[in-house]
Amino acid sequence: MSRRPESARARLRRIIVPGTTGGLFTLYPGALGFLVVLALLVHAYFTGRQLPTVAGDVLLASVGMLGLHSARASVADRANAANGLGPVPVEDPPETTTTLPGLRPTDP
Numbered sequence: 001m002s003r004r005p006e007s008a009r010a011r012l013r014r015i016i017v018p019g020t021t022g023g024l025f026t027l028y029p030g031a032l033g034f035l036v037v038l039a040l041l042v043h044a045y046f047t048g049r050q051l052p053t054v055a056g057d058v059l060l061a062s063v064g065m066l067g068l069h070s071a072r073a074s075v076a077d078r079a080n081a082a083n084g085l086g087p088v089p090v091e092d093p094p095e096t097t098t099t100l101p102g103l104r105p106t107d108p
Helices: 008-015 024-047 052-082
Strands: none
Touching: 024 052
């Protein structure tokens, strides 16, 4: 029995929106909001103007989104590790004994 191919919208919803690393929908706005508040602070410092009152709310929202991203990433990584979807183990490289010219081997 063949499965019906997954539509592009369903794949986008399954992979990018929930994400396996916390979700891009919380990472991008959170990082952008943090950078905007940082730019506002630098601008206010050099121009001598007062920081807009909304900067605190934007900072709180962006830090909350970044925290949510981190929490979702840890849960997703734990679930992936439980399912065996971890990184591929790297084997130790073979030992080679090469001597460089001009160096004497040392006795242990």
